[in-house]
Amino acid sequence: MGFADQRFNVNLSILFTELPLLERPTAAAAAGFTAVELWWPWVDSPTPEQSELDALKRAIEDAGVRLTGLNFYAGQLPGPDRGALSVPGAESERFRANIDVAAGFAASLGCTALNALYGNRVEGVDPAEQDALALENLTLAARAADRIGAVLLIEALNRPESPRYPLVSAPAAVAVVDRVNEATGLGNARFLMDLYHLSMNGEDLPSVIERFAPKTGHVQIADNPGRGAPGTGALPLEDLLDQLTKAGYDGWVGLEYKPGDRPSAEAFDWLSR
Numbered sequence: 001m002g003f004a005d006q007r008f009n010v011n012l013s014i015l016f017t018e019l020p021l022l023e024r025p026t027a028a029a030a031a032g033f034t035a036v037e038l039w040w041p042w043v044d045s046p047t048p049e050q051s052e053l054d055a056l057k058r059a060i061e062d063a064g065v066r067l068t069g070l071n072f073y074a075g076q077l078p079g080p081d082r083g084a085l086s087v088p089g090a091e092s093e094r095f096r097a098n099i100d101v102a103a104g105f106a107a108s109l110g111c112t113a114l115n116a117l118y119g120n121r122v123e124g125v126d127p128a129e130q131d132a133l134a135l136e137n138l139t140l141a142a143r144a145a146d147r148i149g150a151v152l153l154i155e156a157l158n159r160p161e162s163p164r165y166p167l168v169s170a171p172a173a174v175a176v177v178d179r180v181n182e183a184t185g186l187g188n189a190r191f192l193m194d195l196y197h198l199s200m201n202g203e204d205l206p207s208v209i210e211r212f213a214p215k216t217g218h219v220q221i222a223d224n225p226g227r228g229a230p231g232t233g234a235l236p237l238e239d240l241l242d243q244l245t246k247a248g249y250d251g252w253v254g255l256e257y258k259p260g261d262r263p264s265a266e267a268f269d270w271l272s273r
């Protein structure tokens, strides 16, 4: 086994960002990829004009790539926001308004994985209140995902870069996955195992894989330190992905890393090594 045996897709919200959004799918195809994923591209707008959605859909179709993952509206990523669904008031309303738009867009491209970032803790608001709101919103999102035959992903981020995000360990994110599945009875909530974020939290990655591979609906990678391409840091990513395969994970692996001081098209040399 090895990198050659994995199905990689490119995250177009962190790679190829030197290009306008609509040019990124073609650039990913030119770099040899058949699938892409995206954070919600309109950071200020959970409900963009239909013409904007249509233009992105056309760009993805014309490039001949598949959209395999899409984040719901989550505010400004990778910061200062880290999601909207647990944030009472306007942000929660934006998330709710986005649910059907994001699910409709995903469905129009045959995308079957929707990632719902939880949101930061808000000072002065009881965490229990935020968690109750989150469960309500995640339940709505899971139902919308189910209507289009998709899974709802729940991701752990890392504490150093997202100190106010409450899901900063694999068990914490998986506990939310379980709560959502209990609430909906649908079973379509899954863990998004981002090996970079988990390693930043100091987690024992082989043991995370052993425990949680069966509940994992998507995997993302970047090396650590630096959130760069595999080989730029110290993570044994090839071995970890092999372990995931052996544990039964056969889904996509999202390349969610920064290209560094070079054009994104040159950030895939590790694949041919």
Ligand SMILES: O=C(O)C(=O)CO
Pocket: 039, 071, 077, 078, 079, 082, 117, 155, 157, 194, 256
């Ligand atoms: O905000 C981040 O860093 C993410 O990984 C979002 O998916």
